[in-house]
Amino acid sequence: MSKTSKKVPAVKNRKSIGVYMKRYWQLYLLLFLPMLYLIIFKYVPMVYIQIAFKKYSIVQSVWEMPLAAQHGFEYFIKAFKNKDFLNALRNTLVLNLLDLVVGFPAPIIFALILNELVFTRFKRVVQTIAYMPHFLSWVIIYSLALQMFAPTNGLVNMVLQNLGFEAVHFLDKPGNWIVSYILIGVWQNFGWGSIVYLAAIAGINPELYEAASVDGAGRFKKMWHITLPGIRSTIVVLLIMNLGNILGSGFDRPFAFQNNMVMNVANVISTFVYTNGIKSLQFSLTTAVGLFQSVICVIFLLLANWISRRLGERGIW
Numbered sequence: 670m671s672k673t674s675k676k677v678p679a680v681k682n683r684k685s686i687g688v689y690m691k692r693y694w695q696l697y698l699l700l701f702l703p704m705l706y707l708i709i710f711k712y713v714p715m716v717y718i719q720i721a722f723k724k725y726s727i728v729q730s731v732w733e734m735p736l737a738a739q740h741g742f743e744y745f746i747k748a749f750k751n752k753d754f755l756n757a758l759r760n761t762l763v764l765n766l767l768d769l770v771v772g773f774p775a776p777i778i779f780a781l782i783l784n785e786l787v788f789t790r791f792k793r794v795v796q797t798i799a800y801m802p803h804f805l806s807w808v809i810i811y812s813l814a815l816q817m818f819a820p821t822n823g824l825v826n827m828v829l830q831n832l833g834f835e836a837v838h839f840l841d842k843p844g845n846w847i848v849s850y851i852l853i854g855v856w857q858n859f860g861w862g863s864i865v866y867l868a869a870i871a872g873i874n875p876e877l878y879e880a881a882s883v884d885g886a887g888r889f890k891k892m893w894h895i896t897l898p899g900i901r902s903t904i905v906v907l908l909i910m911n912l913g914n915i916l917g918s919g920f921d922r923p924f925a926f927q928n929n930m931v932m933n934v935a936n937v938i939s940t941f942v943y944t945n946g947i948k949s950l951q952f953s954l955t956t957a958v959g960l961f962q963s964v965i966c967v968i969f970l971l972l973a974n975w976i977s978r979r980l981g982e983r984g985i986w
Contacts, residue, residue, distance in 0.1 A: 721745070721957040737953065744957040754958060757941035760934055761918050764850065769911055772855045776862030777904065781892055783863065784870050799860025807857075807921040814840065814853055814926075841930040850926055850935075865907065866900055873899040905982045913970030916962050938962055 690697065716731060722741035723734035737743035748754045779799065786792040802810070817824050818839035826836040839849045877895050886894070920939040927935045938958065946955030974986070 718956070718960055720953055721960045723953065725952040725956075744953045745961065747954055748958050748961070751954075753936065753945075754938075754941055756933065757936050757938050758916075761916060761937040763934075764847070764923075764937065765915050765918065767847070767851050768854060769915070771851050772858060773908065773911060775855050775859035777866055777900075779859050780863040780866035780870060780900075781896060783867060784896065785888055785892070796860070799863070801860070802857045803861035805857070807925040810853065810857060811925040814849065818849065840926070841928060843931050843934045846926070846931040847934055850922075853926075854922065865903060869900040869903040870896060902983045905977050909970065909973040909977055912973040913966055915969050916965045 719731050720734070721744060722737055723731070724737050726734055739746055783792055783796065786795070805813075815823070818826070818837075820826055820836045820838050820841065823839075825839070830836055837845065839845050873896065877899075878891055881891050881895060916938070918937045918939045920943065923935055923937045924940050924943070927940065942955040942958055945951045977983070
């Protein structure tokens with residue numbers, strides 16, 4: 670009797686899974702292509718991570734390449750002895766931390782302000798204008814920045830000189846370049862980034878605002894005690910994801926803004942990999958750098974998620 674009783678739930682589970690699959694097969698069919706994309710373009714290329722531990726040869730497959738010296742860690746050691754890599758590592762951390770400190774609150778503040786606007790048409794116009802920079806490439810954005818901030822013929826400096834002030838070198842002095850780089854990045858992303866927060870705000874129960882109005886709460890108090898707590902879980906999830914990318918760096922933005930005057934602060938890991946990997950053909954070295962970067966990003970992601978869970982907030986899993 671005990672054996673048959675154990676078999677019955679298993680049979681029922683199989684039947685229920687089969688019924689569920691038949692009922693929702695269209696959804697799984699829609700999921701098939703994204704999963705295929707992830708497997709082919711994300712997981713299969715992971716085989717070539719081995720290059721970081723081997724002496725790269727263009728005429729050998731990754732399985733036939735000989736193991737590098739120092740038990741395979743030769744190129745990791747070379748990377749940490751390379752001054753250009755250490756400089757790129759420092760710049761990546763500094764720029765990403767500044768992006769996080771300055772850029773992360775910007776879409777939250779913008780979403781809160783938009784939520785308080787009464788006139789719908791004006792709100793839509795502001796949203797459209799704020800979203801537009803997201804669809805511009807960094808090459809176009811740098812061209813616009815050059816027209817605005819060039820030291821001799823830039824619009825801003827021409828106005829400053831006509832007012833009797835000296836020209837400001839926004840894009841060719843390290844300190845000014847960092848400020849310009851961060852603020853232009855915030856300008857490009859804050860409108861698009863606010864969409865998630867606006868969606869979260871839309872999910873807050875309107876009765877809470879009505880009850881607060883009855884109690885005499887003003888706009889600021891409603892924002893502080895209702896809106897922000899209502900989107901706190903969204904803020905935490907996005908903060909964790911941003912912390913997980915603290916050592917990551919896109920290629921387009923720093924490469925477009927680089928020039929010889931600011932290379933000591935503008936060279937980041939992605940441009941280091943491009944210069945040393947693609948242009949100098951040091952594939953094992955740059956694969957080791959990329960693997961180190963990915964591992965550190967995963968560690969930051971796990972750590973941020975763990976801290977969030979320990980503080981009682983909802984993590985990303």
